[in-house]
Amino acid sequence: MGKTLFEKIWEDHIVKQIEEGPSVLYIDKHFIHEVTSPQAFTGLNNRGIKLFRPRQTVATADHNVPTLHQELPIKEELSRLQVEALKKNCAEHGVELYGLGHPYQGIVHVIGPELGITQPGMTIVCGDSHTSTHGAFGTIAFGIGTSEVEMVMTTQCLLQSKPKLMRININGELNNAVVSKDIILYIISKISASGATGYFVEYAGSAIRSLSMEARMTICNMSIEMGARGGMIAPDETTFNYIKGRRFAPQGEEWEKKLAYWKTLYSDADATFDREININAAEIEPMITYGTNPGMGIPVTGHIPSFSEIDDKERASFEKALRYMGLEAGVNIKGKKVDYVFIGSCTNSRIEDLRMVASFVKGKKKAAGVEVWVVPGSHQVEMQAREEGIDKIFEDAGFMLRQSGCSACLGMNEDKIPAGKYCISTSNRNFEGRQGAGARTLLASPLTAAAAAITGMVTDVRELFN
Amino acid sequence: MQKLEIIKSRFIPLKIENVDTDQIIPARFLKATTKEGFGKNLFRDWRYENNDETKPRKDFVLNNSTYSGEILVAEKNFGCGSSREHAAWALKDYGFHAVVSSFFADIFKNNALNNGVLPVQVSEPFLQKIFQQGPDSELTIDLGNQKIRIDGTGEEESFDISAYKKTCLLNGYNDIDFLISIKNDIEIFESKKHSENSKSYQLV
Numbered sequence: 248m249g250k251t252l253f254e255k256i257w258e259d260h261i262v263k264q265i266e267e268g269p270s271v272l273y274i275d276k277h278f279i280h281e282v283t284s285p286q287a288f289t290g291l292n293n294r295g296i297k298l299f300r301p302r303q304t305v306a307t308a309d310h311n312v313p314t315l316h317q318e319l320p321i322k323e324e325l326s327r328l329q330v331e332a333l334k335k336n337c338a339e340h341g342v343e344l345y346g347l348g349h350p351y352q353g354i355v356h357v358i359g360p361e362l363g364i365t366q367p368g369m370t371i372v373c374g375d376s377h378t379s380t381h382g383a384f385g386t387i388a389f390g391i392g393t394s395e396v397e398m399v400m401t402t403q404c405l406l407q408s409k410p411k412l413m414r415i416n417i418n419g420e421l422n423n424a425v426v427s428k429d430i431i432l433y434i435i436s437k438i439s440a441s442g443a444t445g446y447f448v449e450y451a452g453s454a455i456r457s458l459s460m461e462a463r464m465t466i467c468n469m470s471i472e473m474g475a476r477g478g479m480i481a482p483d484e485t486t487f488n489y490i491k492g493r494r495f496a497p498q499g500e501e502w503e504k505k506l507a508y509w510k511t512l513y514s515d516a517d518a519t520f521d522r523e524i525n526i527n528a529a530e531i532e533p534m535i536t537y538g539t540n541p542g543m544g545i546p547v548t549g550h551i552p553s554f555s556e557i558d559d560k561e562r563a564s565f566e567k568a569l570r571y572m573g574l575e576a577g578v579n580i581k582g583k584k585v586d587y588v589f590i591g592s593c594t595n596s597r598i599e600d601l602r603m604v605a606s607f608v609k610g611k612k613k614a615a616g617v618e619v620w621v622v623p624g625s626h627q628v629e630m631q632a633r634e635e636g637i638d639k640i641f642e643d644a645g646f647m648l649r650q651s652g653c654s655a656c657l658g659m660n661e662d663k664i665p666a667g668k669y670c671i672s673t674s675n676r677n678f679e680g681r682q683g684a685g686a687r688t689l690l691a692s693p694l695t696a697a698a699a700a701i702t703g704m705v706t707d708v709r710e711l712f713n
Numbered sequence: 714m715q716k717l718e719i720i721k722s723r724f725i726p727l728k729i730e731n732v733d734t735d736q737i738i739p740a741r742f743l744k745a746t747t748k749e750g751f752g753k754n755l756f757r758d759w760r761y762e763n764n765d766e767t768k769p770r771k772d773f774v775l776n777n778s779t780y781s782g783e784i785l786v787a788e789k790n791f792g793c794g795s796s797r798e799h800a801a802w803a804l805k806d807y808g809f810h811a812v813v814s815s816f817f818a819d820i821f822k823n824n825a826l827n828n829g830v831l832p833v834q835v836s837e838p839f840l841q842k843i844f845q846q847g848p849d850s851e852l853t854i855d856l857g858n859q860k861i862r863i864d865g866t867g868e869e870e871s872f873d874i875s876a877y878k879k880t881c882l883l884n885g886y887n888d889i890d891f892l893i894s895i896k897n898d899i900e901i902f903e904s905k906k907h908s909e910n911s912k913s914y915q916l917v
């Protein structure tokens with residue numbers, strides 16, 4: 248019987264199988280950041296051992312960092328201490344750190360692919376649930392907790408049980424103005440915030456094949472938002488062209504050898520999945536969320552469900568979400584006033600996202616009273632945007648281009664959305680308080696977010712195309 | 714890690730679905746570099762009005778002194794969202810040894826198990842039966858026999874846990890010690906893999 252893409256990579260990394268238990272899975276690449284690593288380093292130090300494979304480990308500072316004046320010391324003391332602890336730990340254990348001020352600094356899931364560190368066929372982990380992003384390259388990539396970070400630091404291995412496998416096929420033509428963020432918000436709205444728990448998802452089909460690497464990363468990034476352990480896409484020419492020539496990409500003979508291997512990474516025609524879902528790309532409209540989990544998504548042109556459309560069992564959470572969001576059941580979402588627009592996070596902060604927003608807003612101005620932050624996913628993205636004159640377009644439109652980091656994706660650095668305010672955000676989570684205590688998040692694509700910046704309200708971006 | 718065998722205790726009912734780890738411990742409390750002290754910020758934004766410790770929200774169950782115990786009982790899909798292990802540390806630090814729900818998010822489940830907090834997955838009807846019990850009612854969770862019982866009514870249900878994890882919890886072993894014990898195998902695997910076709914990646 249044939250094998251799935253997942254199985255090919257999984258089996259290639261089994262060190263040992265424990266009887267009636269998990270597998271010992273070898274990890275090729277370990278990304279670390281300041282928030283989920285300090286306790287793991289303490290664990291190593293308590294045992295008096297050094298990090299086992301520093302050359303397979305890369306660190307960055309992203310969650311806690313300010314996105315203005317990064318040249319100055321971090322004002323908030325605890326954030327500064329955490330970033331300093333990372334620096335000290337990396338120095339002591341011989342780990343490459345792309346910290347503040349380094350030309351490669353950025354959000355961990357943006358820099359891995361950008362530097363060519365993320366390559367097909369690898370196992371990749373990080374103490375961060377959006378590690379699933381790297382699956383866009385045909386890798387097994389997933390988020391882990393700090394105890395597991397310590398296991399990888401100690402032995403480059405994890406104990407893992409094989410997840411169930413799901414394939415989501417998206418075939419057909421995408422509608423005008425529908426981008427990959429809309430695809431994934433649509434999928435999650437269909438299968439719910441817990442619908443893929445216990446599964447590893449492979450995305451396939453002609454609509455996926457037609458996407459750029461950046462767009463594929465956006466989809467894999469949000470796999471965790473439907474509960475999946477991770478998401479992946481089989482590598483193809485788009486993948487190989489993206490990797491070629493990047494800083495840590497293989498070269499010469501090594502490239503040829505790897506390429507030959509990468510070309511074997513796909514699900515065989517007779518491979519079977521525990522669950523398969525088919526989606527017609529033409530059904531998907533520009534999407535937005537109205538509630539407090541990413542499964543609460545609707546088309547921008549749609550209405551918030553009315554009580555009669557909600558299952559009795561879901562009613563309490565639905566009511567709670569609407570209360571938090573200050574929204575009413577049954578009404579249209581279009582026209583809802585917004586206060587903040589956040590374009591950034593590991594979901595949508597790559598150069599292609601910034602280009603897409605820039606080409607849309609060129610010559611337009613933001614609405615009065617709306618604060619618009621564009622936060623590049625890495626220092627390299629910021630530099631590239633400046634080189635291409637994108638910074639000028641944003642400036643003319645009244646958008647603020649900041650420096651790289653997680654920023655308003657999560658309320659743990661200086662960039663927070665004030666309580667009660669509405670923020671249309673290209674990030675991945677609309678949980679209560681995610682962008683700051685009391686903040687109200689509407690998740691959408693960069694285009695839909697940019698359209699709201701121009702009009703000051705939730706807008707169908709297609710109405711602004713001329 | 715502490716050994717875990719039988720947990721017999723009253724419970725705290727949290728009748729909320731999709732409790733994500735951002736609620737269990739909000740991001741702004743993740744700045745510590747140790748594992749201790751997270752309990753006081755457990756469910757922080759549900760517990761206090763405007764983040765003010767002098768203003769506990771009366772309608773939140775942790776502030777209701779009629780309920781207490783080492784077991785938290787929550788509606789389905791507990792622990793979704795961020796991978797932060799701080800969520801498990803916060804529950805443990807607060808004094809919970811087990812969480813009962815009809816569905817758990819994957820990463821949370823692992824994190825809980827790695828910290829000696831037992832996730833007990835029960836059927837939806839059984840969960841609702843627990844919620845119907847009064848504040849004085851006790852639950853018994855017997856890890857060895859993989860059973861959970863409502864002491865007052867005697868009703869019980871079995872729950873799943875991997876044989877490996879069960880052994881770890883019963884004996885207080887953890888994964889790291891095990892992995893260190895097989896380091897030799899890991900090194901053999903590495904040398905084979907690198908010589909094969911160096912699929913494995915190293916930074917230059």
Ligand code: SF4
Pocket residue numbers: 309310354355356375377592593594652653656657674675
């Ligand atoms: S951008 Fe947001 S989701 Fe991505 S790594 Fe940072 S905090 Fe996590």
